[in-house]
Amino acid sequence: MSNINDIIKPENLVYKKADALSDNIMHYCPGCSHGTVHKLIAETLDELGIQDKTIGVSPVGCGVFAYNYINCDWQQAAHGRAPALATGTKRLMPDHYVFTYQGDGDLASIGTSEIMHAVNRGENITVIFINNGIYGMTGGQMAPTTLVGMETSSSPYGRDISIHGYPIKITEILAQLPGAAYVTRQSVHNATAVRKAKKAVKKAFEVQGKAIGTSIVEIVSTCSSGWKMTPTGANEWMTENMFPNYPLGDIVDKSKPKQEDLEQFPLK
Amino acid sequence: MGELKLMKGNEVIAEAAIRCGCDGYFGYPITPQSEIMEYLALREPWKETGMVFLQAESEVAAINMIYGGASCGKRVMTTSSSPGMSLMMEGLSYIAGAELPCVIVNIVRGGPGLGTIQPSQADYNQATKGGGHGDYQSIVLAPATVQEMYDFVELSFDLAFKYRIPAIILSDGVIGQMMEKVTLGEFKPRWTAEQIEQMSGSWATTGMKGRKMNVTTSLRLQSEDLEKHNNNLQAKYRTIEKEEVRFDEYMTDDAEYILVAYGSSARICHKTVELAREKGLKVGLLRPITVWPYPTKRLQELAQKAKGMMAVEMSAGQMFIDLKLAVNGKTPVEYYGRMGGMVPSPSEVLGALEKQLIGGANNE
Amino acid sequence: MAKVRGAVVVDTEACKGCSVCVVSCPKNVLQLNKQVNSRxxxxxxxxxxxxxxxxxxxxxxxxxxxxxxxxxxx
Known part of the structure; x- marks a missing residue:
């Protein structure tokens, strides 16, 4: 039986932090899905070798500081407007990769107009959409995606559909638009889910490279602080309650990873 | 040399953008400025210079497309009219906070609310006092002729990039819709990626190739940081106030009474001065070309010898306040204006001048 | 048959003790320490x-x- 220090050698490395992640300690709460999604983006930038031609657009919400953690050029948008910034950027910098990072308040409430029209135009951008059914940053208020009956600081007796209406399935709505090239819903609550989500994020950027329309990855996420749960308890609650409302899997996939397609778009 | 043409004010804005090497236009239709977008759509500049043109889904989206494009060090422009400008104020505040250059044209119409599509100058305060939230300024140029509509597009881009600040061309439906002769300048090439990297590589989001990452943001969560940022902005604004004041004078050398008016009001007052001179009245005109920075210093000088000054504007005395602040009690100051899309006539202005100032009826 | 052995190195100062790794481990290797880091x-x-x-x-x-x-x- 070997000593543990005999195993900890560069040649035995199987998993390490992505190079494109900064060394800043994230401000997110323990167990927050943001951090996991950040690293999937960072790993994608590393693996596709596109870190130096990627421009991110950060939202208003906890993800506003994404630029402190993922090393690439960033723009910081007003609440909900990230797809408009991304549109302006991509139109003027078509040989760069442009992605937005948006929460459910940002994308599904205040920014519905911007996301709908960006996708409808088929902007060649990637949208990473974090859906945790709550406004995390402002203190756990009800979001358009909040589940029926779910208690939040602005719906303390639970979301009442007679008052607040229904949880919006914005991703399914966006998937209807002809400009959507790749639309998928994933999560990062366990290792299997993270592997799938990683594939989805990477694919979304590859789809952008093919310039065939908008690629959208929704990550059904937890907000353990806003939900007032432990991080692992939040993952369990999400599995039981969020997934039935927001089922995981691909919704639209117009990518055809044929060799000639890859050669046609020399972005990578 | 330039090309002499008879063109509409709005069309000239579009042609100027193409010729001065603008990289992108993002806008939303609104009367009385839709010809700008229509001209571009018909002209297809993307075929000629590579300039991007996109009709956005709203003014909110348009200004944020500008925010994105400006972040990349590109020369980007949007145009709108008053109600649309209100929607753009959020984005403008972010752009100002992030210290980004861009050009915004406001062909002002009567308000408040939906108001009218007739010309007005009632967006003066919005343009010259920031307009959105927070302490910020935009450089504001007020053209009085179709030629100036043309010239100020390139000038606005130059000033916007010199100071990394939004530049607003504050015009109105009179000049936007007016046809006049205009000398069009030479075509200038759009900046190359290398030029942009060289000029704006320290801040623009062009991809972090061979350098550290850039972030364009207005967010500074720590109060100490944000106060420092605000102090830097204010220092920049003081420099602009010192360096970039532009104005025009007409018959002010011997003038006893001075009209102060910008844009289309200045055209009217120009005629008023002539009518007054015919009557033997020593009247002159100071026309602010930059309404921010305002020609405060020159007005102070003129106030030393003038018997009185009168602000003439198509708004309820918005510029009048800046004139009063500039003159600071050194000479009587009056206001005359029309609102709601009504345009004063030269004789009407002369009548007001005679009644309010020359007749000694003023009570300043 | 060769036995596969692994090792996990935790940046203890950056860890927030969320336990997501603890429940993800198929072999119950990881636990939260009774000690706390500087944060x-x-x-x-x-x-x-x-x-x-x-x-x-x-x-x-x-x-x-x-x-x-x-x-x-x-």
Whole structure:
């Protein structure tokens, strides 16, 4: 039986932090899905070798500081407007990769107009959409995606559909638009889910490279602080309650990873 | 040399953008400025210079497309009219906070609310006092002729990039819709990626190739940081106030009474001065070309010898306040204006001048 | 048959003690330490190091990217 220090050698490395992640300690709460999604983006930038031609657009919400953690050029948008910034950027910098990072308040409430029209135009951008059914940053208020009956600081007796209406399935709505090239819903609550989500994020950027329309990855996420749960308890609650409302899997996939397609778009 | 043409004010804005090497236009239709977008759509500049043109889904989206494009060090422009400008104020505040250059044209119409599509100058305060939230300024140029509509597009881009600040061309439906002769300048090439990297590589989001990452943001969560940022902005604004004041004078050398008016009001007052001179009245005109920075210093000088000054504007005395602040009690100051899309006539202005100032009826 | 052995290195100062890695471990290798780091978090550690197979699950799920995983055949 070997000593543990005999195993900890560069040649035995199987998993390490992505190079494109900064060394800043994230401000997110323990167990927050943001951090996991950040690293999937960072790993994608590393693996596709596109870190130096990627421009991110950060939202208003906890993800506003994404630029402190993922090393690439960033723009910081007003609440909900990230797809408009991304549109302006991509139109003027078509040989760069442009992605937005948006929460459910940002994308599904205040920014519905911007996301709908960006996708409808088929902007060649990637949208990473974090859906945790709550406004995390402002203190756990009800979001358009909040589940029926779910208690939040602005719906303390639970979301009442007679008052607040229904949880919006914005991703399914966006998937209807002809400009959507790749639309998928994933999560990062366990290792299997993270592997799938990683594939989805990477694919979304590859789809952008093919310039065939908008690629959208929704990550059904937890907000353990806003939900007032432990991080692992939040993952369990999400599995039981969020997934039935927001089922995981691909919704639209117009990518055809044929060799000639890859050669046609020399972005990578 | 330039090309002499008879063109509409709005069309000239579009042609100027193409010729001065603008990289992108993002806008939303609104009367009385839709010809700008229509001209571009018909002209297809993307075929000629590579300039991007996109009709956005709203003014909110348009200004944020500008925010994105400006972040990349590109020369980007949007145009709108008053109600649309209100929607753009959020984005403008972010752009100002992030210290980004861009050009915004406001062909002002009567308000408040939906108001009218007739010309007005009632967006003066919005343009010259920031307009959105927070302490910020935009450089504001007020053209009085179709030629100036043309010239100020390139000038606005130059000033916007010199100071990394939004530049607003504050015009109105009179000049936007007016046809006049205009000398069009030479075509200038759009900046190359290398030029942009060289000029704006320290801040623009062009991809972090061979350098550290850039972030364009207005967010500074720590109060100490944000106060420092605000102090830097204010220092920049003081420099602009010192360096970039532009104005025009007409018959002010011997003038006893001075009209102060910008844009289309200045055209009217120009005629008023002539009518007054015919009557033997020593009247002159100071026309602010930059309404921010305002020609405060020159007005102070003129106030030393003038018997009185009168602000003439198509708004309820918005510029009048800046004139009063500039003159600071050194000479009587009056206001005359029309609102709601009504345009004063030269004789009407002369009548007001005679009644309010020359007749000694003023009570300043 | 060669036995696969793994090792997990936790950046204890950056760990926030969320336990997501603890529940993701198929071999119950990881636990939260009774000690806290300078920021007051009970950081994750290999309580049962001999059982680690270096599957990498803990690294994959770690939101703060504080886990590095190694694997070797004996």
């Amino acid at each position: 007051g978090y009970n950081y994750s550690y290999m309580a049962n190091a001999d059982e680690c197979i270096g599957c990498g699950n803990c690294g994959l799920v770690c939101p703060d990217s504080v886990i590095t995983v190694y694997r070797a055949k004996e």
